[in-house]
Amino acid sequence: MEGKEQLDKARERVIETIAQNIHLYGVTPSAGRLYGMMFFHHEPLTLDDMKEELGMSKTSMSTLVRSLSDLKMVEQVWKKGVRKDLYKVEEDWYQSFIDLFSTKWRSAISMHIHAIKKSLSDLAKLMEDGDASNEVKEMAKFDIEKLEYILEYYHWLDRLIDAFEDHDIFSLVPRKEE
Amino acid sequence: MEGKEQLDKARERVIETIAQNIHLYGVTPSAGRLYGMMFFHHEPLTLDDMKEELGMSKTSMSTLVRSLSDLKMVEQVWKKGVRKDLYKVEEDWYQSFIDLFSTKWRSAISMHIHAIKKSLSDLAKLMEDGDASNEVKEMAKFDIEKLEYILEYYHWLDRLIDAFEDHDIFSLVPRKEE
DNA sequence: AGGTTTGTAAAGTAAATACTGTACAAACTA
């Protein structure tokens, strides 16, 4: 197969770039390499295929492919007659990007909102407390202001993710440049 | 100072939530704790203040504060008469979020675009190559298609970040909910 | 100038994470 080397080199370059930047998705370079390899495979792969391609243990393939699935970057496919689990990359990269935000940021936002609300309520009680020193109340007042500001910010983030999930973002930034 | 305990507890809750989610910014929980602690300090802090507050080494404070500065989450301030370096948190969280994307994604995008363009050009040469087998050319054709697709995607990402940097995003998702 | 103070580089240590090999349960095969 004359020319296969050049082809592989062209692929390798892109795969390695993915591996080096995939930390933005919160996974390791190995996961990036796996993803990149799968990207250039036109057919779905089994764990044994991956093990073969990357020269890593099957256990690693299992855990890496799971982490990519959790991020919706890889999906399982079924093919009749095939017993092994098959996986392929999610082809819609725009959607993958959106899913990344949903999965990674939503939970963080709700944790933050929960913590802030609880603290705000505790501080409100403190402001009512007759025993609390004026000095403390003064600080509490500052904190309440700050917490209200960041609460607003997290609500904004939440609406931002809505805009991605609802694909409203494409009206601001269209998929194709005009 | 009656009530100080409750105040500190309310702060601690928020700080710990930041620490647990700061990995989204690509830094460690310690950096998150530092950031959170600084957030509730109304005055700028020196490295020694931080060391004191967190009970960590001064070297760690230096490296952590630098990583937060790189993300534009913390900024250095000057105060006449004070010899030590002073730092405070960037108050505009919306801007910090935008800066996060600029700093973290821009470089990744340009690396990707560079690699893809190079590989596309190599594959184009391969297609012209008389010696290359038809089988290889067929694969190369597939790869070119895929690479053109993801190149388009990265250009979209680039324009997306423009929309953040230019604050156009606020016309789609306003800061305050109406 | 000499003597401090301040921030960070460099080297070493402790802790966390990534990866492997073994073991086994669940699903399939005959």
Place this chain on the structure above:
DNA sequence: TAGTTTGTACAGTATTTACTTTACAAACCT
């Protein structure tokens, strides 16, 4: 039914990363 195959939990090892201690250069102060 017993015998395979397949995916993953678990335990152990290797590598990486986070943090500390020591050391020192640069800036400041008499």
